[in-house]
Amino acid sequence: MRKIVLVTGASAGIGKQTAMYLAQNGYTVYGAARRMEKMQDLIPYGIKPVELDITKGESVEACVDQIVQEAGRIDILINNAGFGLEGAIEDVPIKDARYQLEVNVFGAMHLTQLILPTMRENKYGKIVNISSVGGKVAFPLGGWYHASKFAMEALSDSLRNEVREFGIDVIVVEPGATRSEWGTIATESLLTVSGHTAYQGLATKTHTLFTQLSNNIQEPIEIAKLIKTGIESSRPKTRYAAKEMNSRILLFLRAIVSDKLLDKLIMRQLA
Numbered sequence: 001m002r003k004i005v006l007v008t009g010a011s012a013g014i015g016k017q018t019a020m021y022l023a024q025n026g027y028t029v030y031g032a033a034r035r036m037e038k039m040q041d042l043i044p045y046g047i048k049p050v051e052l053d054i055t056k057g058e059s060v061e062a063c064v065d066q067i068v069q070e071a072g073r074i075d076i077l078i079n080n081a082g083f084g085l086e087g088a089i090e091d092v093p094i095k096d097a098r099y100q101l102e103v104n105v106f107g108a109m110h111l112t113q114l115i116l117p118t119m120r121e122n123k124y125g126k127i128v129n130i131s132s133v134g135g136k137v138a139f140p141l142g143g144w145y146h147a148s149k150f151a152m153e154a155l156s157d158s159l160r161n162e163v164r165e166f167g168i169d170v171i172v173v174e175p176g177a178t179r180s181e182w183g184t185i186a187t188e189s190l191l192t193v194s195g196h197t198a199y200q201g202l203a204t205k206t207h208t209l210f211t212q213l214s215n216n217i218q219e220p221i222e223i224a225k226l227i228k229t230g231i232e233s234s235r236p237k238t239r240y241a242a243k244e245m246n247s248r249i250l251l252f253l254r255a256i257v258s259d260k261l262l263d264k265l266i267m268r269q270l271a
């Protein structure tokens with residue numbers, strides 16, 4: 001029986017690539033996002049676009065209702081929708097910080113809450129939470145984004161042990177710098193929020209780092225493949241991290257060096 005998958009954030013980047021890759025590999029895929037016009041090219045792959053603003057309760061409910069009515073269930077949820085708000089913690093208006101968490105954390109968890117009952121009933125489910133290498137290592141001027149991804153890591157750890165007895169796996173995927181709309185949106189906020197404040201110097205250095213990273217970027221298909229490996233494993237790993245070198249080095253350093261040494265290494269990379 002074909003598995004029913006919901007991929008959020010399917011109008012761009014990692015989500016769009018994942019939706020296409022899973023559809024090509026025998027899954028029935030629903031792709032959700034706000035920009036329906038950006039999902040029309042998914043239709044020839046057999047993917048069904050659904051309008052979703054993950055910050056709006058009624059939109060999240062309508063999305064789940066539509067899929068359950070049409071397909072009878074959702075077997076696999078890929079919580080991918082998200083964006084990166086950059087800027088010094090002091091500079092980011094608190095309403096914008098809240099919105100970052102609304103999209104990246106509360107939206108994903110609301111969707112998860114609404115889908116869990118059908119997964120429990122079917123005694124089967126896979127929930128993939130797209131975190132980031134930035135869910136393990138926090139750079140200056142990315143505080144609110146990192147907070148959202150650290151939160152996803154913690155929520156995934158709690159959820160994994162809550163739902164295991166119902167036959168549901170929770171899998172974290174941690175991309176590093178990946179080709180998508182993420183970089184443009186993050187850079188825009190970085191320069192708008194902190195490009196002209198006391199943190200201008202750090203903003204310029206961070207901007208340079210983003211530019212360097214964009215020259216050495218991973219393709220979204222690599223993340224789509226990690227997701228497929230996770231959902232097809234009968235005993236999935238708790239985490240699948242990006243395989244490209246920058247991400248591996250960062251995660252390795254995070255695991256072995258002290259906070260103070262990591263601070264020095266991060267600031268040296270920015271310098």
Ligand SMILES: NC(=O)c1ccc[n+]([C@@H]2O[C@H](COP(=O)([O-])OP(=O)(O)OC[C@H]3O[C@@H](n4cnc5c(N)ncnc54)[C@H](OP(=O)(O)O)[C@@H]3O)[C@@H](O)[C@H]2O)c1
Pocket residue numbers: 008009010011012013014015032033034035036038052053054055080081082083084103130131132133134174175176177178179180181182183185
């Ligand atoms: N690219 C990277 O370097 C990187 C690295 C680590 C982690 N990640 C994570 O990977 C995930 C996917 O990002 P990406 O790189 O593919 O970025 P992207 O190209 O900007 O795609 C983001 C997706 O999220 C959707 N989205 C944003 N706000 C939404 C909302 N309110 N409701 C519903 N959908 C919303 C967007 O769709 P609409 O605008 O059409 O709604 C879009 O489809 C994110 O969680 C991101 O944090 C990315």
